Amino acid sequence: MSLDTVLFYVLAALVLGSAVMTITRRNVVHAAVWLISALVGVAGLFLLRGAEFLAGVQVIVYIGGIMVLFLFVIMLVPVHEESTQRRFSNQKWPATVAAVALFLWVAFIAVNGVSMLDHPGMAEPLGPGSLSENSEAVGLVLFSQYLLPFELASILLLVAIIGAIVMSKTRSRETES
């Protein structure tokens, strides 16, 4: 077993275990902390596949941004009464069966389709690829070929910022009148 193989299985176990803990914890704060652990595992998988820049983006944006946003909202919403409430909805068993059926279907198609990519040599990571090399390659493609989607993404983020502010602000003038 090479180091890559061992690392893959360790990270896969970390990601899947943390994901299961995320959706089963009663306390929302615990779920958020387990989700952070799963996201760190995904960042490790990115490193393993030679995507150093993306691993950094994953840590900064997901763990530094999105998860802090989650924790802020958890702070605004009372969680103490959560322990007395039901965790799962009424349709939990049919829903689980349906999800597993979906998984089997997707996995069957995916593994059949991907196995042609699996001959040795294709599965090598992207060269020795230091951080600068990978970031350089991503940056070159992002700012030349994908320049328009990049600008559209900034517009999307602007719209999301305005939308989040508009929806979460209090409408004091309306409530007074």
Next chain:
Amino acid sequence: MLEVTTSHYVVLSTLLMLIGVIGILIRRNILVLLMSVELILNAVNINLVAFSASLQQVHGQVFSIFVITVAAAEAAVGLGILIALFRNKQTVHADEIDLLRW
């Protein structure tokens, strides 16, 4: 079994998607629902990066950056909606929100 191939990554990401879908379908708390959406988007990113490595092309990683951008926008808007919802309904449970039901 000994060598990690793209299939391993695809199976891993499908399992992660399975967990996310189960989380969306069975939990009542909307915060956990939004976290499950993040799990599914991460499964997509694992796929894109694995294919990017196996095809020796950087395009998959660029797409992953866009997916992360959309995930950030989705989380911001989703949590904004959640705050507005909690202000109006005093609940964060998905099955207690039945304003459109008669």
